[in-house]
Amino acid sequence: MLQLGIVVGTLLLVAACVMAVEMRRVQNAAFDEVGTVASELVELTEIQNAFETEHPEKIIAPMAKMAQQVSGVDYVTVADMNGIRLAHPNPQMIGKHVSSNHELVQDGQSFRGIEDGTLGMTLRVKQPIWDHGTVVGTVSVGILQSKTRMQLAEMVGAFAPWILLAGALGTVGAGLASRKVRKIYGVDPDQIHGMLQAREAVLYAVGDGVIGVDEHGTLTLANQEAIRLLGLPGDYEGQMIEEVLEPSLVQFLRNTSNDRDLTENVLSGERVLIATRREAAVSGQHFGTTLTLKDRTELENTLRELRGQRGLTDTLRAQAHEFTNRLHLISGLLSIGEVDEAEEHIQRFVGPHQSDGVQLLDDPTLGALLSAKLAVAHEAGVELRVHEGSHTGRDWVSDEDTVTVISNLLSNAIEAAGDGGTVLIQVNADGRGLRAVVEDTGPGISEAAQTKVLELGFSSKRGPQDPVHERGIGLTLVDRIVHRRAGVLHFEDSHLGGARVIAAWPLRPQPSGWPLRDETK
Template sequence: MRPTATPLPRRRRLRLQLAGLQVVIVLAVVLAVAVAVMVVEDQRVQDQAYARVGTVASHVGNEPAVIAALNTEDAARVIAPIAQLAREVSGVDYVVVVGLDNIRLSHPDPEQIGRPVSTDHSLMRQGESFSGIESGTLGPTLRVKAPIRADGQIIGTISVGILQSEVRAQLNSIVVGFAPWILGAAGLGTLLSLSAARAIRRRIFGVEPDEVPGLLQSQNALLYAVSDGVLGVGPAGRITLCNGEAETLLGLRESVVGRIAEEVLDPLLGAMPEEGARQVLVGERVLVVSRRNAVAGAARADAGYTLTLRDRTALEASLRELAGQRGLADALRAQTHEFANRLHVLSGYLSVGAHQKAQEYITRIAGPQERTAVELPDPGLAGVLSANAAVAREHGVSFEVSAQSLVAAGAGADGDLLTVLGNLLSNAIEAAGDGGRVEVFVRLAGQQAELRVEDSGPGVPPEQAERIFTRGVSAKDQSTQPHGIGLALVQRIIQRRGGTIEVGDSALGGAQFAARWPAATGQGN
């Protein structure tokens, strides 16, 4: 049975094709260079040959002894030795001096002296010169033929030449001399091209050229179809990709591809852990940033890492609102239970006829009433204050709205004010703790919005007054562990609105946060 050849895998065939293409390119370039060198050298050798025979013809033709002996009976005896000496010294193959009778007066072969020349000298006797290749008694030669003049009159001609075979031999020696360099360059170029191909394959993690279009299509489909921001950072620490959603979430106004990741991302996201996810504040957006390290190839080479950005701003706002509603519901549930117990006590007093005791009990439990947010006309503001009052009551914190609070007619609380107030009250209630006090002042009048939240908690040391607004630092304790992002968000909102926020000591014994900013036109409407 005839064995069948097993076809090479497509990946291997493609590798061989690429390697073969690179080798062919290198060899073609080297061959082209070699041909160009040979053409240049051939022209140079011929030019040198023509220059040499032209120089010899000029010197011999102007030699006084040659001029004096021409057209005399002893011309051959005088001129032949001079021409022989010139031929031997210059290295040309022949020097032939011809009289006006077209008879040779010198020749390398003595038997040719006294015989007519084998080539046409008529043009030289008319005063012209000739440079080129002609065949004579010695064979094809590169020759120069010129007239010999005396007192302006042409008295003879001279022909000097070099055998074409000798010129070719000189060119061949030059070719043989640089042939090893050409072969060496071809071999070295082949090795370097193969090494470069191998290095490029490592850099692109073994991806084949026919796989590139599919990868690009998949990348574009993934990057621009998802609603999350995606950032890629290569092994060298430079950003390799950034989709449009990532630019929007990070507030980037120009492309960052190619820039160093630490310079771009650290000011926005802080130092990221090796892997995992964490919540950060970018501008006024609450983002969840997930990092996943990337590896490639069977060797699992480091391919950098990918950051996925998810916007949780709306979710965080909903969670804060839900927490407030849940706190209000818990407070109402506790109040319902407490009211039920009080009704049972009153029922007991009345059932035994202790009317005086019942009246005293009613007076005692009614007591002085807390001032609550329901006294302020804005519904959004009243809702935030009511929810936090319920949370404070649940935590055993006395909650009071300052009697000097004011919401002027036509004014109202916008989303920024409610966010700032909610975060400050949440921090104050937690800082005050069981048995503590929280007091809030709100003033919306004219073109100014003012907030002041005070608590009876431990306060904020002066050296921490600026640091508590840093992302990941809390005013509730002085540890360095990461906490919420409420105060950082508060500061950024107030700065955007062109306002200020100050931290100081409260008359209640804890911290006081005082914020003010210009009210927006039509705020609350």
């Protein structure tokens, strides 16, 4: 019914517009016709001279009647300056006063309009008759308005069948279009608006980020969470994904795998995202791809802290068990009178007091991070040392970037060093900025691999069972943070035999003396 109403309404509107245009055109044609007749009459010398005779109507009336018959107008009236008719279609009206106002014309001006006269409503033109620069009379020529309406009716009758044919074709076309829409969407066209509003509400109510891409790779939709996670511009809609998305996301979306659902960990800026790609299809027809995004950054931070705490707990439990065994040994030695042997064991167990170096750092957050990493390293059989040259200013406070960078660098170094290895870290931070150096006894990073290790997903430790991007995120994230902070990330060989990684950035732009001095060599 909606389609039929639209078609009928459109036809009526078009018909009304056509009638209005045609009415104006017919009226203008009528005015032009009577205006031409009036202009020709006032230029006739015979009519101008007739006003000087005693009975001008005897000359003017026949000429006016002839002009009316030849031109086809409905009347021609001529009057003198007193408004007395000298010519009229009805001879009985000659000699009587005109029925309309001729004062404007007697003043030398022309008139064009619709007035009521003795014959009815007419479209008329009035012009003055000049003789040697003086107005001596007036001419009024007109066509009945009923005649113009009759012409309009004839024209409407001519194009009415075409309008009806267009209406029939429009109705059939609307019905076919409605059936097509119902076949595609399962609802009538007038229900699509409500359906789209409901889907839009659901899309924006979802806590995850959602984007839609058509089969050509054009970004078609994105909810607020996706715009926030991906940093999309305001005019994202209609742009190619290569223009607005990270290369890793583009590669993920362009994946030609036959799997309908793919899930990977990806980076967007400095956010770790869980991306799920699904094919969008209706009735077996492919329409594009949808991508669901979950922010894993906060989850990663929480899991990192949990792993550190769990490692610290496991280490303390193992140390408590070991300490109990040592106490049992010493107790046994003392019970059999081996005091010297017990004392020797005590000295061996305690050993000379060595500091782990954490107390060199005044920042509590950084100190807690290193303490947790010490426990993780101990559990992995790695010796983690804090360089004696480490120092943080009393007014300096670590932020999320600092924790993320140092945590990732230490995790990579501990894993590279392996059981029996050593990791050395130096942290210097003050009002100028931060400089962190991490060294290990691992295999190191070759010059050829220094660029690849910063690529998303690259890892020398990925096994055949590991999902893509489960590893290879840490250094990529570190590189992006350092770049945003206008800092440097540098790789070189360590005197320990493995890799030496330097990450540094200024608190604010420094004219000189940056980076901080190197005290690890």
